[in-house]
Amino acid sequence: MSARAITSRREQTSAPKLHPDVLGGYRDPNGSERELRCLRLSDASRLVVDWRIEARADARLVGTLASDEAPENARVLAGLYLADASRGRCRALRRADLSGSPPQQCDGAHTPSEPLRDADRASYVITAVRCGEPYRELRWTRLPPDAANAELICLRHVLAALQAYEPARSLTAEAIARHEDDASVSICRLRAELQRVDASPIVLNRRLREAVLTRAARGDSLSQIALRCGRVKQQAEGQCSGETSWLSRRIGLLPEGGQTEPTQWVHSEVLALIARQGLDVCPAEVEAA
16 A cells, blocks of 8 residues: 555545554665554554655555554564564555454455465464473474374475465464463564564565566566576577576576475575566565565
């Protein structure tokens, strides 16, 4: 949702009255001042939102807090977000978020009580597992379709299986916030996994792959895209062509050397190179959500 949509007079007359509380602020890599606010909706639920201070532009949804959650959970969630070395991967704030009612579910959607499922129908849930009597810890688990027992899995592997950051990232942050003061459940490992994902320069390549294949379907060859990225291969006849194998590995069409399966990840600098030089688009347009 754009800033103008948030602040337009028409929106203000139709949206519920909001009482924003500032939770913190930071300066993004472009030098823009941003702040986190807690928006209290008419049904007593709250949204933690990250937006540019100027005109409340580029609003992003950090998390949603139910009406029965402790008030301090908003600051806990904001603190986790601000402590991350990398921010801004949350989806854009939508008009429906301001209604205070649950969004309509579409095919394949979920509620927090339902497991997430990948293309192979394996299910993923956060659960408290035993890590020594009497202690438990929050962990992501994976249950294949025909398996009897779930296996422990880290957040990064969940994201790779689903090929998306959301909703797994938000569910992780919400689970951490809910159990922040629960002495019977450890959240240390899950919080560390979330921090590593947010701080890592290695990002998902799904949307980059989709953008490259869309461009190829419109007439640009993989060779042309690789050439624009400066990846040149000399032919035996002295002719030059683009190094398509390099591009195919980066976008997850071919496996890396020594691997059997294509990777779901790419370095953010390589993503930016392919986006700007190869596709002539802003890198943000091909970053996975």
